[in-house]
Amino acid sequence: MATIVDIQQEKALEVKNFEFTYAGADLPSIKKLNMPIAKNAITALIGPSGCGKTTLLRSFNRIHDLYPGNKYEGEILFNDKNILSSKEDLINLRIKIGMIFQKPTAFPMSIYDNVAYGMRLQGIKNKTELSNRVEKALQDAAIWKEVKDRLKHDANGLSGGQQQRLCIARAIAVEPEVLLFDEPTSALDPISTAGIEELVVELKERVSIIIVTHNMQQAARVSDYTGFMYLGELIELGRTEEMFVSPREKLTEEYITGKFG
Amino acid sequence: MTHTQKRIIINKVVMSLSTLSAMIGMTFLFWILGVLVINGIEALNWTTFSEVGAPPGYEESGLKHALIGQLYIVGVAAFAGVPLGILAGTYLSEYGQKSRLAEIIRDVSDIMMSAPSIVIGAFVYAIVVTPMGHFSGWAGSIALTIIMLPIILRTTDDMLRLVPATLREAAFALGAPKYKVILQVVYRGAKVGILTGVLLGVARVAGETAPLLFTSFNDNFLNTDMSEPMASLTVTMYNYATSPYEDWQKLGWAAAFILSMFILGLNIIARVFLMKKRGK
Amino acid sequence: MNQILDKIFAHATKFIALSVLLIVAWIFTTLFEQSLFSLQASGFDFITETLWAPNLEKFGALPAIYGSVVSTFLAMVLAVPIAIGVAIFLSELAPAKLKSPVGVSIELLAAIPSVIYGMWGLFYFVPIVRDIFGGVGISMLSAGIVLSIMILPFMAAVTRDAMNTTPDILKESAYALGGTKWDVIKDVIIPYAKAGIIGSFILALGRAIGETMAVTFVMGNVHKISTDLTQPATSIPVALANEFTEADTQIYYSSLFELSLLLLVISFTIISIAKFYFLRRKRVGA
Structure with a gap:
């Protein structure tokens, strides 16, 4: 059984007896997983590649549903509702739970249109409201100063780090409750990485954050809670400052001391 | 009707149109193939290969x-x-x-x-x-x-x-x-x-x-x-x-x-x- | 010894490769030379004159040009939306079980020679056009429709290939913002693959305008400009296919060569636009 620290504060998400099986696979990639996710905090998911951390992350907004044949079991509770239910409205779910990917994913449109995209999907047409919210999102993503004079330029002209901030701006512009980060700095240089990390920490005031990272230092730097996953199971979930100093599980200790992974 | 509902309906309409056009495309293509196979097999026999073209009306006519x-x-x-x-x-x-x-x-x-x-x-x-x-x-x-x-x-x-x-x-x-x-x-x-x-x-x-x-x-x-x-x-x-x-x-x-x-x-x-x- | 053979091999391959350019240049100069007589006789009138009457030695190419333009336009108008629909179906919609068989059969159908499409059109489609729209069935309309069916597999296949170049992660990020399939297609996939899609449409246009056999069966080769699509008509390749072996005077021949030259220039231009403006070649290994 996993060692799970008691989370006193409110929970953003609650994973219960969750199993996930990829299309065509015989065995589940995630097995009977239980895990609370704290509200307005950053939870990092770490573990060796193939441990299921990205698979778990991609279950929270059910992006797995884009590919037929994937199977969920158990429950993921979000605002007291099981989002794995077949009746779940995926469009609304994804508006409330945003995602940032391993690589910057600027759409083939202008900087402004990228940020406005999610709002436009929700039917916001009012020009002043749109441009106010675009500006706010860009400011919150700490990129406003760099792009304010070229909002109509193609977003693909930005650098990698800038594009990733743009994607964050695009995600927070629709005011989600949860943000999922899937190794958001794996394609970036150290300076851009530091900037994104800083930004992630600032964002937790407003959203609950789950971040998958292959970089333990990053988990230690940014997160409040860390979950260590191994072979599709959650081994330990603890307060980050405690877990990196005195892990309770032997496997966790071996992993964070670099004995495998 | 909310904007999102509208989007969902538009999506359904476009996806149905797309499926329909795939069906239209496939219909024509299978129609052509079907016509080819049915007429072809009906017209084929040994003389098709063994005989040369004859004037219309001759039995022994082929494509040799x-x-x-x-x-x-x-x-x-x-x-x-x-x-x-x-x-x-x-x-x-x-x-x-x-x-x-x-x-x-x-x-x-x-x-x-x-x-x-x-x-x-x-x-x-x-x-x-x-x-x-x-x-x-x-x-x-x-x-x-x-x-x-x-x-x-x-x-x-x-x-x-x-x-x-x-x-x-x-x-x-x-x-x-x-x-x-x-x-x-x-x-x-x-x-x-x-x-x-x-x-x-x-x-x-x-x-x-x-x-x-x-x-x-x-x-x-x-x-x-x-x-x-x-x-x-x-x-x-x-x-x-x-x-x-x-x-x-x-x-x-x-x-x-x-x-x-x-x-x-x-x-x-x-x-x-x-x-x-x-x-x- | 090896050095000599090495040189011979290098020069021989180079010469053969160069011959491609020589042949193309030769084609242009030959067609031009053969057209000279007609060019001198009718000059610019050739493309503006509407009367094509070999017995009177009058050769106006406008009806054939008009027929080429209208039949190709009809074909594009009919084929483009269906090709996009099929491409969307194949790249985003079809269940995995259907994707590959439908995709492969579409590609195989693109390989069927156009003469087969023409023959099918004559026996099976012309009667339907006649019953629905009146006239004799052999018409501009039939030509446009048969042509559209012929270019459909090619267009659908290349459009699908262009759409498939969109990275999954880009599509996922649009879904992650709450987009529907159609939102993702129109806002991300189509803008991303725009150049490839437009390029392949123009390439299909360039092929359609030079297509001979699919339309020769069903168009009728009547040199008359009519806005009534149910009337028989002609196009440049149809006129060539029908009349080349019948030409009996020098001016008749020369006029047909001028038609060929015109067709070659038109399709070369269209294909070049598609190729250089929209479809920059993807390097192997790059």
């Missing part, structure tokens, strides 16, 4: 003349076009590489692949048929060779460039001269790819009709003399299909069926080769 003519015309075109195309492709990949000249040859070949084939027929008419004074199998073969050349050239070029540079370097390191490296190492490495290109090139010209209309023309009798007008499956099919005689039209369907099966067969074999290559 067209099949043999087709074999000659396409065979000669392939005999010339395949080696020429492979050698030209070899130049692009192994010598010209990214030079200006090589790039121009690639671009012009790409354009030629989509250029109207009837114009090639007109060209060959001017340079071969007019000086000779009459239509001939040779003229047909020359037209098809010109059409085939850029196809084989481009696939050879692409396939040779897929051969890893280390393979060439290893051969050079053993002291082999370049032509031997190409003939013995590079060609071997790209064998399947080149073969695929050849099959597709032959399949493509085998279905050409327009460039043969006024080069090899037609002949209702069996002829194996390439310097005379010669029947081909495609031109015969065109003539029979547009004739008012039902038994000729039937032969036309038989020709259409044989031709399509041949071309589809070559395409399927080429695909299987490619799949095997990718599987490796």
Whole structure:
């Protein structure tokens, strides 16, 4: 059984007896997983590649549903509702739970249109409201100063780090409750990485954050809670400052001391 | 109705339209294939292969003349076009590489692949048929060779460039001269790819009709003399299909069926080769 | 010895590769030379004159040009939306079980020679056009429809290939913002693959305008400009296919060569636009 620290504060998400099986696979990639996710905090998911951390992350907004044949079991509770239910409205779910990917994913449109995209999907047409919210999102993503004079330029002209901030701006512009980060700095240089990390920490005031990272230092730097996953199971979930100093599980200790992974 | 509901409805409508258009497309395509198979099989029998074309009304009428003519015309075109195309492709990949000249040859070949084939027929008419004074199998073969050349050239070029540079370097390191490296190492490495290109090139010209209309023309009798007008499956099919005689039209369907099966067969074999290559 | 053979091989391949350029140049000059007589006789009138009457030695190519333009336009108007629909179906919609068989059969159908499409059109489609729209069935309309069916597989296949170049992660990020399939297609996939899609449409246009056999069966070769699509008509390749072996005077021949030259120039231009403006070649290994 996993060692799970008691989370006193409110929970953003609650994973219960969750199993996930990829299309065509015989065995589940995630097995009977239980895990609370704290509200307005950053939870990092770490573990060796193939441990299921990205698979778990991609279950929270059910992006797995884009590919037929994937199977969920158990429950993921979000605002007291099981989002794995077949009746779940995926469009609304994804508006409330945003995602940032391993690589910057600027759409083939202008900087402004990228940020406005999610709002436009929700039917916001009012020009002043749109441009106010675009500006706010860009400011919150700490990129406003760099792009304010070229909002109509193609977003693909930005650098990698800038594009990733743009994607964050695009995600927070629709005011989600949860943000999922899937190794958001794996394609970036150290300076851009530091900037994104800083930004992630600032964002937790407003959203609950789950971040998958292959970089333990990053988990230690940014997160409040860390979950260590191994072979599709959650081994330990603890307060980050405690877990990196005195892990309770032997496997966790071996992993964070670099004995495998 | 909220905006999101509207989006969901629009999505459903567009996705239904897309499925519908796929169904429309498939309907036409299966319709054509079905017509081809049903009419073709009905029209096919032994005399189709054993007899030459007879005037309308004769029982003993077949496509022997067209099949043999087709074999000659396409065979000669392939005999010339395949080696020429492979050698030209070899130049692009192994010598010209990214030079200006090589790039121009690639671009012009790409354009030629989509250029109207009837114009090639007109060209060959001017340079071969007019000086000779009459239509001939040779003229047909020359037209098809010109059409085939850029196809084989481009696939050879692409396939040779897929051969890893280390393979060439290893051969050079053993002291082999370049032509031997190409003939013995590079060609071997790209064998399947080149073969695929050849099959597709032959399949493509085998279905050409327009460039043969006024080069090899037609002949209702069996002829194996390439310097005379010669029947081909495609031109015969065109003539029979547009004739008012039902038994000729039937032969036309038989020709259409044989031709399509041949071309589809070559395409399927080429695909299987490619799949095997990718599987490796 | 090896050195000599090496040189021979290098020069031989180069010469053969160059021959492609020589042949193309030769085609242009030959067609031009053969057209000279007609060019001198009728000059610019050739493309503006509407009367094509070999018995009167009058050769106006406008009806054939008009027929080429209208039949190709009809074909594009019909084929483009269906090709996009099929491409969307194949790249985003079809269940995995259907994707490959439908995709492969569409590609195989693109390999079927156009003469087969023409023959099918004559026997099976022309009667339907006649019953629905009146006239004799052999018409501009039939030509446009048969042509559209012929270019559909090619267009659908290349459009699908272009759409498939959109990275999954880009599509996922649009879904992650709450987009529907159609939102993702119109806002991300189509803009991303725009150049490839437009390029392949123009390439299909370039092929369609030079297509001979699919339309020769069903168009009728009547040199008359009519706005009534149910009337027989002609196009440049149709006129060539029908009349080349019948030409009996020098001016008749020369006029047909001028038609060929015109067709070659038009399709070369269209294909070049598609190729150089929209479809920059993807390098192997690059």
